[in-house]
Amino acid sequence: MLMQEEVAAAFHPGNACIVSFAARVLWLIPALPMMAAGVIALLKQPQRRLSAGLAIGSLSISLVLAVMAFAHVVAGWANHVAVRETVDFTWMQVGAAHVDLGWVLDPLSAIMMVMVCFVGLLIFIYSVGYMAHDENFTRFFCFLALFAGAMLGVVISNSILLLFMNWEIVGLTSYLLIGFWYHKPSAAAAAKKAFLTTRIGDVFFLLGVVWLFAQTGTLLFYNGGGGSMEPLALGGMLATHSALGLTAAGAIALLIFAGAVGKSGQLPLHVWLPDAMEGPTPVSALIHAATMVAAGVYLVARVYPLMAAGIQPGGSTTALMVVTWVGALTAVFAALIAIAQDDIKRILAYSTVSQLGYMMAGLGLGGVAVGMFHLITHAFFKALLFMGAGSVIHGSHDEQDVRKMGGLKDKMPWTFYTYMAGMLALCGFIPFAGFWSKDGILDAGKGWEVSRWPFYLLVFGALLTAFYMTRQISYVFFGHTRSEKHAHESPAVMTVPLAILGFFATVLGLIGTPVWPWFQSFLGSSPAHFEFSALGESGMLMVSSTLVVLVGLGLGWWFYGNKSPKAEEPDALERVMPPVWVVLRNKMYVDELYGVTVIAFYWWWAQVADWLDRRVWGGAVAGVAWAFRGMAQLNRLFDVHWVDGGFDKGCEELAGGGGLLARVQSGRVQTYLRLLALAVVVLAAILIWSSRG
Amino acid sequence: MSPLAGYLLVAALLFAIGLAGALTRRNAILVLIGIELMLNAANLNLIAFWRYGPHPEALTGMMFAIFSIAVAAAEAAVGLGLVIQVHRHAKTTDLDQMNRMKG
Amino acid sequence: MSFAFWAVTALTVAGGLAAVTLKNLVHCALAVSVAFAGLAMLFLQLDAQFAGFAQILVYIGAVAILVVFAILLTRNADTPKEGGVFSRTWLAGLVVAAAVFAVLGWAVLAGAKGLPNEAAAPAVTVQQIGQALMGRYVLPLEIVALLLTSALIGAVIVAMHEAVNEKGGAK
Numbered sequence: 001m002l003m004q005e006e007v008a009a010a011f012h013p014g015n016a017c018i019v020s021f022a023a024r025v026l027w028l029i030p031a032l033p034m035m036a037a038g039v040i041a042l043l044k045q046p047q048r049r050l051s052a053g054l055a056i057g058s059l060s061i062s063l064v065l066a067v068m069a070f071a072h073v074v075a076g077w078a079n080h081v082a083v084r085e086t087v088d089f090t091w092m093q094v095g096a097a098h099v100d101l102g103w104v105l106d107p108l109s110a111i112m113m114v115m116v117c118f119v120g121l122l123i124f125i126y127s128v129g130y131m132a133h134d135e136n137f138t139r140f141f142c143f144l145a146l147f148a149g150a151m152l153g154v155v156i157s158n159s160i161l162l163l164f165m166n167w168e169i170v171g172l173t174s175y176l177l178i179g180f181w182y183h184k185p186s187a188a189a190a191a192k193k194a195f196l197t198t199r200i201g202d203v204f205f206l207l208g209v210v211w212l213f214a215q216t217g218t219l220l221f222y223n224g225g226g227g228s229m230e231p232l233a234l235g236g237m238l239a240t241h242s243a244l245g246l247t248a249a250g251a252i253a254l255l256i257f258a259g260a261v262g263k264s265g266q267l268p269l270h271v272w273l274p275d276a277m278e279g280p281t282p283v284s285a286l287i288h289a290a291t292m293v294a295a296g297v298y299l300v301a302r303v304y305p306l307m308a309a310g311i312q313p314g315g316s317t318t319a320l321m322v323v324t325w326v327g328a329l330t331a332v333f334a335a336l337i338a339i340a341q342d343d344i345k346r347i348l349a350y351s352t353v354s355q356l357g358y359m360m361a362g363l364g365l366g367g368v369a370v371g372m373f374h375l376i377t378h379a380f381f382k383a384l385l386f387m388g389a390g391s392v393i394h395g396s397h398d399e400q401d402v403r404k405m406g407g408l409k410d411k412m413p414w415t416f417y418t419y420m421a422g423m424l425a426l427c428g429f430i431p432f433a434g435f436w437s438k439d440g441i442l443d444a445g446k447g448w449e450v451s452r453w454p455f456y457l458l459v460f461g462a463l464l465t466a467f468y469m470t471r472q473i474s475y476v477f478f479g480h481t482r483s484e485k486h487a488h489e490s491p492a493v494m495t496v497p498l499a500i501l502g503f504f505a506t507v508l509g510l511i512g513t514p515v516w517p518w519f520q521s522f523l524g525s526s527p528a529h530f531e532f533s534a535l536g537e538s539g540m541l542m543v544s545s546t547l548v549v550l551v552g553l554g555l556g557w558w559f560y561g562n563k564s565p566k567a568e569e570p571d572a573l574e575r576v577m578p579p580v581w582v583v584l585r586n587k588m589y590v591d592e593l594y595g596v597t598v599i600a601f602y603w604w605w606a607q608v609a610d611w612l613d614r615r616v617w618g619g620a621v622a623g624v625a626w627a628f629r630g631m632a633q634l635n636r637l638f639d640v641h642w643v644d645g646g647f648d649k650g651c652e653e654l655a656g657g658g659g660l661l662a663r664v665q666s667g668r669v670q671t672y673l674r675l676l677a678l679a680v681v682v683l684a685a686i687l688i689w690s691s692r693g
Numbered sequence: 694m695s696p697l698a699g700y701l702l703v704a705a706l707l708f709a710i711g712l713a714g715a716l717t718r719r720n721a722i723l724v725l726i727g728i729e730l731m732l733n734a735a736n737l738n739l740i741a742f743w744r745y746g747p748h749p750e751a752l753t754g755m756m757f758a759i760f761s762i763a764v765a766a767a768e769a770a771v772g773l774g775l776v777i778q779v780h781r782h783a784k785t786t787d788l789d790q791m792n793r794m795k796g
Numbered sequence: 797m798s799f800a801f802w803a804v805t806a807l808t809v810a811g812g813l814a815a816v817t818l819k820n821l822v823h824c825a826l827a828v829s830v831a832f833a834g835l836a837m838l839f840l841q842l843d844a845q846f847a848g849f850a851q852i853l854v855y856i857g858a859v860a861i862l863v864v865f866a867i868l869l870t871r872n873a874d875t876p877k878e879g880g881v882f883s884r885t886w887l888a889g890l891v892v893a894a895a896v897f898a899v900l901g902w903a904v905l906a907g908a909k910g911l912p913n914e915a916a917a918p919a920v921t922v923q924q925i926g927q928a929l930m931g932r933y934v935l936p937l938e939i940v941a942l943l944l945t946s947a948l949i950g951a952v953i954v955a956m957h958e959a960v961n962e963k964g965g966a967k
Contacts, residue, residue, distance in 0.1 A: 667795030709897030714816030716889030767947035773866040774951035
């Protein structure tokens with residue numbers, strides 16, 4: 001292995017050729033949970049405390065290391081040094097090409113690491129309580145630890161190949177965790193659906209990886225000027241033209257974005273995410289709210305230089321516009337469907353799809369900082385919401401239909417207040433975290449001619465978000481109880497993480513307000529100052545977005561409020577516009593569409609392949625086998641009749657001859673004497689004859 | 694024809710007679726008698742050559758013949774003993790019936 | 797060749813022929829004794845007196861008697877002989893014997909010209925024979941003695957009555 005250590009600085013160059021301790025041990029952050037997963041895999045099911053302890057312990061150490069690394073980067077930022085430290089090594093050499101792997105410590109990876117470790121750790125602790133009654137406790141923690149390790153691997157990767165490898169492991173663990181209760185057919189089907197749908201995206205992603213490597217000759221993002229995200233390589237890719245009027249940069253960016261579309265559940269490939277709620281609630285919280293789906297957003301952020309290559313001031317690139325449109329459409333589409341769902345987790349799932357659309361739109365319109373800020377805040381409040389939903393489910397004795405809940409605000413106070421905090425953050429109500437991040441996105445899109453329609457879509461989406469969340473909480477917490485079972489508050493091991501997340505959901509936004517945009521400056525490696533004048537610029541927007549949210553909340557309360565209709569009664573909105581309701585309730589028939597097109601084609605193609613396999617290849621093999629058997633029969637005939645026969649005949653003749661000769665041994669003395677005498681006669685005759693001559 | 698040739702022819706005739714008896718008679722004892730005749734014919738040959746041949750060693754022929762007589766006597770004794778024993782087992786001296794050594 | 801030679805020869809040959817053709821075994825034994833006697837006379841004619849008397853003593857006096865003993869001991873008075881005295885395949889034997897005679901006769905006649913013909917008989921006295929036996933031929937003498945002893949013991953053992961053998965007596 002070749003060790004190449006590099007430091008690249010952006011503010012102004014930091015201490016060159018010194019890779020900090022934090023960067024050097026960065027590999028431990030994903031490695032520790034992975035090793036814990038390996039050890040847990042060898043443990044027996046009853047060893048619960050040990051497996052949970054290993055998982056939580058390894059992630060805690062990773063959190064400490066991540067905070068250390070984060071502190072190092074912040075220290076650098078405070079000293080006006082843009083930290084970007086990479087540690088690379090060559091995995092293998094194929095001819096003249098290097099296959100390099102490595103990791104990078106920069107503001108983006110640092111902040112993501114801390115978020116993943118922190119939220120993950122809280123969810124691990126929460127799972128100890130949630131999964132306490134499950135008999136496969138140990139297996140759960142093994143998969144959780146493996147997931148955490150792989151996700152962190154995605155985050156720290158400096159090599160697109162290493163990122164892809166960890167990406168795939170993330171997909172695998174998602175499959176394992178969604179299908180955790182594999183004996184339930186719906187869970188097994190959901191896991192398969194998730195894996196296959198994300199796979200479609202991953203195929204395009206891999207194509208993008210290969211093309212990127214072919215185009216730039218390197219797999220590393222940052223490599224002291226030679227990396228694929230650095231100006232030299234970008235310039236080369238911009239100059240190369242490919243199909244459809246795109247440059248190589250644009251085409252590769254779109255291929256990589258396709259991978260993000262699959263993993264983050266964007267519009268055509270979103271179908272797996274709602275079904276993924278078959279998994280245990282901690283899985284939904286961790287993977288499908290905070291981290292795995294965020295991996296797609298993180299990927300786009302990581303390759304943002306590629307997406308934005310060739311951007312002119314005031315304009316945008318094709319890749320970024322595609323990202324924005326896909327994001328905006330997804331945001332509205334999913335929000336519409338969320339209105340008509342009855343399963344508490346499914347509402348949140350569609351909400352996640354919608355918010356991911358917001359993040360993608362944020363990346364497309366405003367850049368890395370805008371999209372990432374929403375990602376970070378979303379991680380906290382969505383995890384909170386999912387865990388709160390889990391607490392509600394746990395407390396309502398495994399009831400998941402919101403129409404059968406109600407009045408829980410008095411029976412489960414901790415859950416209620418934290419859930420409210422999360423809900424308001426999600427809606428984007430001032431001053432909760434979601435308000436600042438969502439406003440950042442809207443701010444980036446407003447006033448720009450090219451992004452006008454996405455902007456309107458996003459605003460409409462905000463209204464819908466407020467509407468469906470109000471619907472949900474009024475069904476769940478307000479009104480009177482509709483279930484027969486008695487609900488109770490969840491244990492402390494579940495409510496304490498809720499409280500912690502609730503706190504962050506409330507205050508986290510303060511690091512990214514226009515007044516003091518610390519987050520954005522940190523990511524952009526520029527100094528941050530208190531600017532109260534910024535309030536004036538974005539003040540109009542803040543007021544109008546708050547108004548939109550209030551309209552949404554009001555509409556929701558007006559329709560649903562304290563009413564608590566029974567499950568059999570039609571929904572309030574359904575009474576108003578029944579056909580729309582039916583379409584929304586059936587998830588806009590997307591699954592059915594896929595069923596008749598893609599899946600039907602796939603089945604047909606599988607039958608064709610099966611026929612080919614059985615008749616053509618199988619036939620060929622059978623033909624060869626038949627030919628061999630024929631040859632074998634021929635050989636046998638030859639062997640039996642010619643060889644054996646000949647041999648046997650020969651032996652018979654010999655035996656016959658022997659028999660004939662044996663007659664000489666008559667056992668009678670006189671015969672022997674006669675023969676003796678005869679022999680003597682012959683000998684004597686010869687002797688005499690020869691001596692005469 | 695020299696006298697020696699005459700004696701040799703007689704010896705040959707006797708030998709042939711003895712052989713014929715040994716080869717054609719059924720009784721084992723007669724085979725032995727035939728064998729004795731053959732031995733005697735051989736002795737006659739020896740003595741004839743002793744008389745008419747050159748004799749740097751005067752005694753050789755005679756010695757040969759004397760020893761031959763002695764050995765023939767011994768052999769007759771053993772042979773007849775065997776015949777008697779075989780007769781006890783097989784209750785017959787018929788050679789045609791003695792083919793247990795058949796190959 | 798003198799008349800005596802022919803007469804003795806005729807006697808010997810007749811005796812031999814009779815020995816191999818007669819039915820009664822005792823007659824055969826007697827005939828062969830006559831043949832032995834004839835041979836003894838031939839030896840005497842050849843100036844081999846010691847051989848001639850040894851022939852009479854041993855052959856007629858011992859071997860012929862032995863043969864008679866054997867004939868008497870192996871008589872099966874109750875079972876008549878089936879198929880005659882000659883073997884079923886007697887012709888083959890006769891042919892072989894004739895062939896042997898032919899070859900021998902041919903050998904003699906073919907080399908008849910080269911046969912030696914000393915006029916005088918070798919002058920050998922019994923004393924000389926005795927001295928030679930104890931001198932030059934002592935080893936063959938002793939061996940023959942051993943041979944005779946072993947033949948004696950062997951013949952006794954071979955012809956011993958079965959009752960002794962069944963008792964598992966030491967051999």
